[in-house]
Amino acid sequence: MIVRNPFKNDQHFVPVALVSENYTLIQHTAVYKIILEALNKIEISPDNVTGEIFITKYGERMALRVYLSSKFGFSPGDGNEMELLLECFNSVDATTKFSALLIWFRTICNSGLVVGVSRMDIRRRHIGNPRVDDLAY
Numbered sequence: 170m171i172v173r174n175p176f177k178n179d180q181h182f183v184p185v186a187l188v189s190e191n192y193t194l195i196q197h198t199a200v201y202k203i204i205l206e207a208l209n210k211i212e213i214s215p216d217n218v219t220g221e222i223f224i225t226k227y228g229e230r231m232a233l234r235v236y237l238s239s240k241f242g243f244s245p246g247d248g249n250e251m252e253l254l255l256e257c258f259n260s261v262d263a264t265t266k267f268s269a270l271l272i273w274f275r276t277i278c279n280s281g282l283v284v285g286v287s288r289m290d291i292r293r294r295h296i297g298n299p300r301v302d303d304l305a306y
Contacts, residue, residue, distance in 0.1 A: 171185045171262055172184050173185050194261055195267050197233075197259055197261070204233070204255065204257070213237070218235055218238055219236045220233065229261055229262040230259070230260045230261075230264060231257075233258075235256075235257075239252075250275060253271065253273060254272045255272075
């Protein structure tokens with residue numbers, strides 16, 4: 170059983186999910202830490218990237234976006250810069266596989282519309298011995 174610990178004004182333990190005994194929990198913080206390690210390996214200070222994190226009310230699912238520095242940007246020659254985004258998804262309740270995607274994208278307009286092409290996609294089921302640290306390579 171996966172249980173959310175007391176949080177802020179709610180001092181109750183809240184059952185979030187029941188999962189198979191074969192399920193290996195990948196903590197959201199482990200994903201965050203390995204991204205910091207990967208940034209360090211490629212000599213990018215976390216101060217030079219922006220990011221967004223989305224977590225469900227009880228913390229069972231997470232989406233994390235890291236907009237990598239302009240060091241990885243390029244212009245394809247049409248005057249519209251391409252940027253590199255790392256996007257990770259994780260759940261602690263077996264509702265989704267861990268996934269990490271590196272995506273080239275460009276902002277089309279100020280409404281938030283983006284167009285991108287994914288060239289690398291890592292997805293791991295949380296069974297056996299998933300190695301989230303593979304993300305750093």
